[in-house]
Structure formats: structure tokens, C-alpha cells
Amino acid sequence: MERAVHDRGGWPTDARIDRREHELADWELLTDALVGTLMREGVMNVDELRRGIESMPPDEYERASYYERWLYSVETALREKGVLAPGELDRRLAP
Amino acid sequence: MSDHGHDHPHAPVTSGDEPPAAARARALEDLLVEKRVVRHEDVRQMIDWLVSRTPADGARLVARGWLDPEFEERLLADARAAALELGLDPGPSPRVVAVENTEAVHHLVVCTLCSCYPRALLGPPPDWYKSLPYRSRAVSDPRGVLSEFGVELDDDVELRVLDSTADIRYLVIPRRPPGTEGLSEEELAALVTRDSMIGVAQPLATAPAG
Numbered sequence: 295m296e297r298a299v300h301d302r303g304g305w306p307t308d309a310r311i312d313r314r315e316h317e318l319a320d321w322e323l324l325t326d327a328l329v330g331t332l333m334r335e336g337v338m339n340v341d342e343l344r345r346g347i348e349s350m351p352p353d354e355y356e357r358a359s360y361y362e363r364w365l366y367s368v369e370t371a372l373r374e375k376g377v378l379a380p381g382e383l384d385r386r387l388a389p
Numbered sequence: 390m391s392d393h394g395h396d397h398p399h400a401p402v403t404s405g406d407e408p409p410a411a412a413r414a415r416a417l418e419d420l421l422v423e424k425r426v427v428r429h430e431d432v433r434q435m436i437d438w439l440v441s442r443t444p445a446d447g448a449r450l451v452a453r454g455w456l457d458p459e460f461e462e463r464l465l466a467d468a469r470a471a472a473l474e475l476g477l478d479p480g481p482s483p484r485v486v487a488v489e490n491t492e493a494v495h496h497l498v499v500c501t502l503c504s505c506y507p508r509a510l511l512g513p514p515p516d517w518y519k520s521l522p523y524r525s526r527a528v529s530d531p532r533g534v535l536s537e538f539g540v541e542l543d544d545d546v547e548l549r550v551l552d553s554t555a556d557i558r559y560l561v562i563p564r565r566p567p568g569t570e571g572l573s574e575e576e577l578a579a580l581v582t583r584d585s586m587i588g589v590a591q592p593l594a595t596a597p598a599g
Contacts, residue, residue, distance in 0.1 A: 304525060
């Protein structure tokens with residue numbers, strides 16, 4: 295079985311580690327807090343968050359930033375639970 | 390963050406240097422508030438909690454352990470309970486495990502699958518902890534990783550790499566620096582850096598200036 299994209303332990307790479315510090319942007323904190331609130335309210339749990347992240351298409355996973363993966367996952371979970379209708383968030387964002 | 394009512398059309402909410410995800414996150418919050426799935430106040434409170442978390446709480450645990458061997462035993466046995474004993478918030482994760490660095494053993498913490506981390510006690514994980522190269526190489530080349538962070542271990546020191554999960558998060562108790570006898574708990578805690586509690590650094594030898 296091919297290894298899943300999130301399973302990084304020992305993944306062959308020589309890439310150096312970028313050690314620059316990064317203060318979380320407002321939207322990153324918001325995403326974190328939204329997920330935390332949804333978990334506290336029992337709308338979703340940490341395993342669902344992980345499964346959503348792990349179900350991202352591999353190339354998207356590699357490209358996405360950390361909180362972009364969270365956002366993808368929480369949207370997926372909320373759609374599956376019927377909290378969000380398909381396309382609802384996109385319609386809200388449409389100009 | 391939007392505090393506006395919903396009797397007018399939404400103004401554009403992206404600014405120049407933000408990724409599209411920023412507007413998406415804000416729109417998602419708006420939708421969830423409208424649907425009464427979450428309350429805006431609760432999300433704000435969660436943000437306040439997140440930004441209030443720093444490595445200072447973890448450092449206090451370590452410093453107390455350095456000073457009080459009986460406390461350190463309790464910390465090693467059950468870090469959640471030890472945190473509660475000092476009135477600290479260990480967060481929602483079911484188990485926090487403290488491990489002790491010694492002359493013979495050094496611990497390095499990673500989450501190869503994602504980013505699990507004792508956030509309540511250490512604040513948000515640094516970006517590099519969540520990065521793909523760290524998650525890969527902490528396992529395949531841990532001594533190389535340590536060396537990149539400026540830590541050279543003697544060959545006879547055993548290096549244990551701990552892979553975190555959603556259910557178990559690790560906190561490293563670094564070795565107390567020599568020459569720190571007589572320092573107070575607060576002075577000792579100032580030597581305990583975030584990175585030393587992840588295992589990619591030794592604690593400071595002297596207190597930072599200022």
C-alpha cells in the first residue's frame with residue numbers, strides 16, 4: 295500500500311528546516327478558534343479534523359499552508375454533517 | 390474581525406497580502422454564527438485563550454521539578470495532574486507525558502502525522518514543528534536535525550524520538566544547567582525555553598537580558 299501524504303515520518307528528504315518564527319495571522323487564529331469552538335460544542339472532534347486533513351488530494355496537501363489544511367478539513371466535516379450546503383460558502387464569497 | 394450587523398451587503402474582507410483562505414475563514418464564521426452553530430462571543434473567547442497560551446507555564450513546571458524532586462516525580466508520573474497542582478491549565482488533551490533528559494538520554498518530540506503538541510502549556514507550536522521537513526527528518530535523521538538546531542549530542546547519549554498523537558502529547562524536561570544552584574523558581578523558569586521543552590535545544594545557561 296502506498297503511503298499516505300500526511301504520514302511524513304522518515305519521508306525521504308534532505309530539505310532544511312525553515313526555522314523562522316511566524317506570528318499567527320488573524321485569519322489563522324480565527325480558524326483555530328472556530329475549530330476549537332466547534333469541538334467544544336460537540337459539532338466535530340479532533341479525529342474528524344485529522345481525517346479531513348488526511349483526505350486532501352496529495353498535491354493540494356503539499357501546497358496548502360497549515361491552516362489552509364484546517365479550513366479544508368472543517369469545511370469538509372461541516373458539509374458531511376449537513377451544516378453547510380454544497381457550495382454555500384463559495385456563494386457567500388462570490389463578489 | 391467583522392462586528393458589523395447583517396443589514397447591509399458584505400464589504401470586501403480581503404487585504405492585499407492575505408491568502409484567499411483569510412476571507413474564507415471570516416465568511417465561514419459569519420455563516421456559522423448566522424446558523425447559530427457557534428456564537429461570535431465564544432469564538433472571541435477561544436481566540437483570547439489561544440493568545441494567552443505561552444511556554445511560560447511549561448517552564449514553570451520544569452523549574453519546579455528542578456527544585457523539588459518529589460514534584461518532578463509527580464510531573465513524570467502525570468503531567469496533567471502536576472499542572473493542575475500548580476493551578477495551570479493542561480488543556481483538553483487526555484494525556485500529557487513529561488520525559489526527562491539526563492546525562493545518558495536525550496528526548497526529541499515530533500508529530501509525524503500532523504502537529505500534536507501540548508499547546509495549553511507551551512502555546513502554539515512553532516511553524517517548523519508543523520513543517521514537512523521536520524516531521525520527516527526528526528525520524529530519519531534526528532541527530533542531523535539537532536545539529537541544525539545547534540545541539541551536538543555525544544555519541545554515547547541515547548536519543549529517543551517521541552512521536553505525538555492526538556491522545557498523547559509530550560513535554561521534555563531539559564537538564565538543569567550547571568551553576569544554577571541557588572536560583573529561584575522564577576529565575577530557573579527564565580532559562581527554560583520553548584525549544585528546550587521540545588528537545589531541539591538545551592536550556593539557556595544564563596538568564597536573557599532585559
